[in-house]
Amino acid sequence: MTAVTSSLSDDQRAILALWYEVNASLTAYHKLITAFGNAQFAWQATVSAWRQMGIHHTHLKRHEEPKQTSANIEKIQQALVDGRYGLLFSDQPDYPTQLSQIYDPPPLLFFRGNSARLHQAQIAIVGSRKPTAHAQKITFDMAQYLAQAGYIITSGLAMGVDKQAHLGALAQTDFDYQGRTIGVMGTGIDVNYPNHRDHLFTQIIEQGGCIISELLPHTQPHKHTFPRRNRLVAGLSLATIVTEATIQSGSLITARLTSEQGKQVFAIPSHIDNNNAEGCHHLIREGATLIYHPKQVLEDVSGQLEYSHRSYSASSLADNLNSHQATTTHATDAPSIEPVASTATNQQPPSSIKSPRSAAVIPEHLNVIYDQLDWHGQDLDALIVSTKLTAPVLIGQLMELELLGVISVQGGRYLRV
Structure with a gap:
């Protein structure tokens, strides 16, 4: 550095x-x-x-x-x-190559933190500012999984899904995988909006991540600044994942821009009466790739990474900061290595996202009730009707599943984890 x-x-x-x-x-x-x-x-x-x-x-x-x-x-x-922030110009070698390839690249970028992240393979995760608890968990787990697989998680620093995406990427116990996130601001680099982001900014920078803005310092939020931010999120990334979004969500702008840039859009489905997921269902109907596990993203993006590798390299152990104290450092020569993602499918999930039933073997006598459960939750009465088990037997089997760690109880409703 x-x-x-x-x-x-x-x-x-x-x-x-x-x-x-x-x-x-x-x-x-x-x-x-x-x-x-x-x-x-x-x-x-x-x-x-x-x-x-x-x-x-x-x-x-x-x-x-x-x-x-x-x-x-x-x-x-x-x-x-x-040293309050750094500045990259579009004619400098440190300027991210992938941004120079979009229709309207910014002539400069203000940044705080480790700007070497900008040269590494990124996947965007975006979604609702008011996601359901289930969507927050899925977002966090997916970001953690993909960061552990070697990707940088890029998002827009908003409340809700964006915040969970950043936090998931930061939730690494292994030093070599910390700080794998980039936050793109819809304000000036020195503007704390909304207020909750001050702590998030500090966490991203101290752990070796990066936050950027094309806007001038002191620029306040405005309705036109966030679509601008979204185009940078899409431009930096190999693909975009929408975990939960309404039909009017700005995340659909990011998804559209991703598609227009010739990149892949992924969307996570939900039940049909979840208004918060209408945007995802719309995207799937329009051709986005339906996913339910981050391994599917890795499989699809790995091919793109080989092509994009000529423009910027995937992440490596060598690109991590020797110290997380500096807030405006960058690498003049981004590491050029083989993509980490090429071996990502051999890694185990670092969080609660797992292949079906991979975390624990479900005993045969519990299969009937386990198959009746979903990730949204059912109460005891509904399970008695669907399983045709007596209440004592049902409660006993639910307790067994809970002890196995494959279900949880929230507000009297039983759901898979």
Whole structure:
């Protein structure tokens, strides 16, 4: 690992100036770069030249105040010196190659933590901000499994599914597998939104993960900033998993962008009256791959990884931080190794996601009742009707299954684990 340079070149200052003056508008930025050839020429152009190109009046107003632009660049320069965050430009070798391949790549990325994660094989996990308890558990377990298999888990740092995806990836007892997550922000790199994320940010950075934003520091959340974040989540990743989402969820935007980028979308089904899963069912109907175990993701993504390996490498033991104290470090040379995912199918799940009945052998006399159970739960009366067992026999067998660790009781309802 090497320290990020805190000294900005003239070209980089011009890029930052332009990015500030167009208020991080991708359309305006690329329009100016196309017209003038580079950021320095675009920034030095007159206000009237910008106006003739149809640049928005708010951008023109900022362009009229070069002193204010310079003052903001100096603030960013000082933040880089202080190590509050790092900065990657699209023409640098450290800039993630996979982002340069999307339709509208950002010209720069602010980051905190270990930016080497950006060069490793990633799988996005997204979903509802208000998931069911079952979806939270599935998300956490799936992220933990895939991180243990060698992948980086990328998500949007929102409450609900996103948060569980990050936490699952961080829940590793093996040092070599810690910090395998990237959080993409829909705000400025220094904005804590929502408030619960402050602790999550710290945990991600201290364990060797990374958080990024294309937006300028101090940028507050807005309805248009989150779809922008979603395109980066999709762009960084080999595939996207939607664990639970409503039909109006922003996760479907991520899924659509993933598909438009020629990558695979996975969706986890649920029961048909779960309104929280309508988005997943819609995705499956539209062609997303139905999955119920992360091993299925590994099988499908491994082929893509061999193709994508020419662009960026899979994770390795050597890429981990020697120390988790630095908050703005990056590698100038991402490790080039054979994909870890190629052997992932031989690994055992690190969490409660397992192949059917792999965790414990179900005794034959318990098969009838076990086969009647699902992951949503049934009460005792319903089980008496479905199994045709007497209450004492049923309770005894449920207790046996609970002792085996294959079922649990929640609110008087029995369900598989």
